[in-house]
Amino acid sequence: MTTPSTPAGTVVVERHIAARPETVFGFFTDRDKWLSWMGADGTFSFEPGGSYRTRVTGENTASGRFITVDPPKRLVFSWGWENGPMPVPPGSSTVEITLEPVDGGTLLRLVHSGLPSPEACAAHAEGWQHYVGRLAVRAEGGDPGPDAWMQPPAR
Numbered sequence: 001m002t003t004p005s006t007p008a009g010t011v012v013v014e015r016h017i018a019a020r021p022e023t024v025f026g027f028f029t030d031r032d033k034w035l036s037w038m039g040a041d042g043t044f045s046f047e048p049g050g051s052y053r054t055r056v057t058g059e060n061t062a063s064g065r066f067i068t069v070d071p072p073k074r075l076v077f078s079w080g081w082e083n084g085p086m087p088v089p090p091g092s093s094t095v096e097i098t099l100e101p102v103d104g105g106t107l108l109r110l111v112h113s114g115l116p117s118p119e120a121c122a123a124h125a126e127g128w129q130h131y132v133g134r135l136a137v138r139a140e141g142g143d144p145g146p147d148a149w150m151q152p153p154a155r
Contacts, residue, residue: 011112011125015132019139021099021106025072027135028097037134040150052077057127057149060084064091074098079112088120106139108132 006012017024027033029046035054042054046069053063064078075097080090093114100107110128115121130149137144 007113009113009115009117009121011110011115011121011128013108013110013112013125013128013132015108015136016102016105017108017136017139018105019141021072021101024099024106024108024135024139025075027139028075029069029071033138037138037144038131038147053082057084057147058151060086062090067094072099086120086123087116088124092116108135 027037031042031044034044035042039054039056042052044050044052044054046052046066048066048069050066051063052066053061055061061082061084062079063082064080066075066077068074068076077095078091078093079095080088080092082090093112096111096113098109098111100109110132112124112128115124134144134147
């Protein structure tokens with residue numbers, strides 16, 4: 001979701017998750033945990049300067065580099081698509097995740113900045129809402145089930 005004060009080219013998603021920040025952070029810094037909520041396969045080097053590459057939906061692959069890894073409160077990484085319909089090249093935008101301890105769990109705040117158009121913002125807002133929802137289910141100990149977005153488009 002975005003708010004009127006959100007700068008152009010930026011998407012903001014906030015979600016309360018009924019799990020400790022350390023638990024939620026682990027889903028951003030462990031390959032198997034990451035792939036349990038977003039993506040089918042991928043390679044990750046979870047350290048500043050480390051790269052990642054993951055097939056997120058169907059045949060669409062995202063890649064970038066980790067900029068900041070500050071457990072259990074902050075993670076920053078560059079983002080972009082190697083292929084697919086969205087004109088956001090790898091490394092051209094930035095995702096910042098902050099985790100704040102609150103009563104009953106964690107407030108996750110995701111800020112994706114540097115997106116090139118309103119269409120890119122709308123698509124990424126929808127995508128991050130979908131995946132943060134799946135992350136919340138996993139971090140709270142549930143199973144979000146198979147990701148319907150992983151299915152190839154109907155021909």
